[in-house]
Amino acid sequence: MSNLVWIELDAQAPDHNMNEIRKGVQRDVLFCAVVKSNAYGHGVRQVVPLLKNADWFAVNSLEEGLELREIGVKKPVLLLGHVPISQLHDAAKAELRLTVFNRETIAALSKIKAGGPQVRIHLKIETGTGRQGILPEQIPEYIREIQDADGVMLEGVSTHFANIEDTLNYDYSHRQLTTFKKALEDIQKMGENPPIIHTTCTAAAVLFPETHFSMIRAGIGVYGLWPSRETFLSATMREKSVPDLKPVLTWKTRAIQLKSLPEGSFVGYGCSYRTTRKTRVAVLPIGYADGYDRSLGNTAYVLVNGKRAPVIGRICMNLSMIDVTDIPKVTLENEVVILGRWGNEVISAETMAGWAQTINYEIVTRISPFLERKVVNSKDRAQG
Numbered sequence: 443m444s445n446l447v448w449i450e451l452d453a454q455a456p457d458h459n460m461n462e463i464r465k466g467v468q469r470d471v472l473f474c475a476v477v478k479s480n481a482y483g484h485g486v487r488q489v490v491p492l493l494k495n496a497d498w499f500a501v502n503s504l505e506e507g508l509e510l511r512e513i514g515v516k517k518p519v520l521l522l523g524h525v526p527i528s529q530l531h532d533a534a535k536a537e538l539r540l541t542v543f544n545r546e547t548i549a550a551l552s553k554i555k556a557g558g559p560q561v562r563i564h565l566k567i568e569t570g571t572g573r574q575g576i577l578p579e580q581i582p583e584y585i586r587e588i589q590d591a592d593g594v595m596l597e598g599v600s601t602h603f604a605n606i607e608d609t610l611n612y613d614y615s616h617r618q619l620t621t622f623k624k625a626l627e628d629i630q631k632m633g634e635n636p637p638i639i640h641t642t643c644t645a646a647a648v649l650f651p652e653t654h655f656s657m658i659r660a661g662i663g664v665y666g667l668w669p670s671r672e673t674f675l676s677a678t679m680r681e682k683s684v685p686d687l688k689p690v691l692t693w694k695t696r697a698i699q700l701k702s703l704p705e706g707s708f709v710g711y712g713c714s715y716r717t718t719r720k721t722r723v724a725v726l727p728i729g730y731a732d733g734y735d736r737s738l739g740n741t742a743y744v745l746v747n748g749k750r751a752p753v754i755g756r757i758c759m760n761l762s763m764i765d766v767t768d769i770p771k772v773t774l775e776n777e778v779v780i781l782g783r784w785g786n787e788v789i790s791a792e793t794m795a796g797w798a799q800t801i802n803y804e805i806v807t808r809i810s811p812f813l814e815r816k817v818v819n820s821k822d823r824a825q826g
């Protein structure tokens with residue numbers, strides 16, 4: 443860990459984003475904030491206290507769920523992933539809600555909970571994502587198993603959309619929704635009426651009210667990022683109010699050396715960059731170990747004094763180099779924005795994702811958990 447590289451989190455932005463997403467959602471629908479993978483790289487310990495209006499939280503693993511309990515989260519916490527059969531006891535003890543898609547889980551839960559308080563489970567239905575979830579034709583056997591299991595309560599039913607972010611054609615999503623509704627009917631016919639029905643990601647929550655049921659799950663939008671260009675475009679074309687999402691995260695560092703290299707000098711491993719003029723180089727103490735992807739070498743820009751400076755040479759494990767020849771008054775330990783805004787210039791997660799040939803989700807999620815996260819009030823910020 444180095445305090446020369448850090449993350450600043452806008453204290454007001456997460457709540458603002460939740461309110462923006464909520465605008466298109468009926469008041470009685472619960473809001474489940476997805477804070478898996480260290481709150482999408484933002485820092486779960488810093489972000490969760492900023493989400494005072496979330497009704498539920500969702501994470502992937504048991505360990506993440508236990509961490510939420512450890513930091514004092516009393517609200518319902520849903521585990522989206524698989525909990526090892528041998529650790530179901532820990533999940534039940536912490537009153538974490540389980541997403542269930544294996545019969546072995548139900549059988550094991552009924553054994554550990556005999557006589558104890560109820561374990562609340564959410565049955566995940568496979569509607570076309572080909573990921574976790576039980577096939578619709580397996581519903582009768584699963585429901586029977588749940589009904590026979592002592593101390594196991596079917597609290598929720600869920601599914602997940604496969605192809606809502608990637609296209610402007612929502613036929614596939616609507617087919618998934620139809621399959622899900624039919625599955626719900628089948629469950630209800632067997633005498634179960636679980637109160638928490640949920641299907642959405644941010645894109646579905648923003649675009650399709652018919653997917654909301656009793657709870658929306660939203661991750662990326664809470665962090666002020668759009669799931670995709672297509673989602674933004676669809677929201678814009680709908681002419682309803684478009685959520686005004688504010689990115690929560692700024693990624694910063696400081697220049698640790700400045701020097702002028704003569705024309706024709708090589709920069710970085712592999713000598714992949716060669717100066718074509720006398721070049722003022724700033725060395726940055728950030729590298730791929732921090733989550734600054736190696737593909738950004740010779741490709742990305744950073745912001746220095748409100749201007750773009752190109753990354754030159756390859757990204758090293760802990761270091762990168764930038765060209766600041768055209769930026770006046772750069773000093774030792776000058777602040778540098780890797781991702782975020784400085785004045786009128788911005789390097790968005792989407793821009794960086796374009797450079798790294800990935801998506802904004804991966805850019806933020808892979809920021810090293812070892813970097814310091816500071817919560818700042820937007821009004822006190824030096825820049826932006």
Ligand SMILES: *Cc1c(COP(=O)(O)O)cnc(C)c1O
Binds near residue numbers: 642661662
């Ligand atoms: C990650 C995840 C979400 C959140 O998706 P966003 O696109 O980030 O809003 C919702 N549901 C499930 C099951 C997920 O795994």
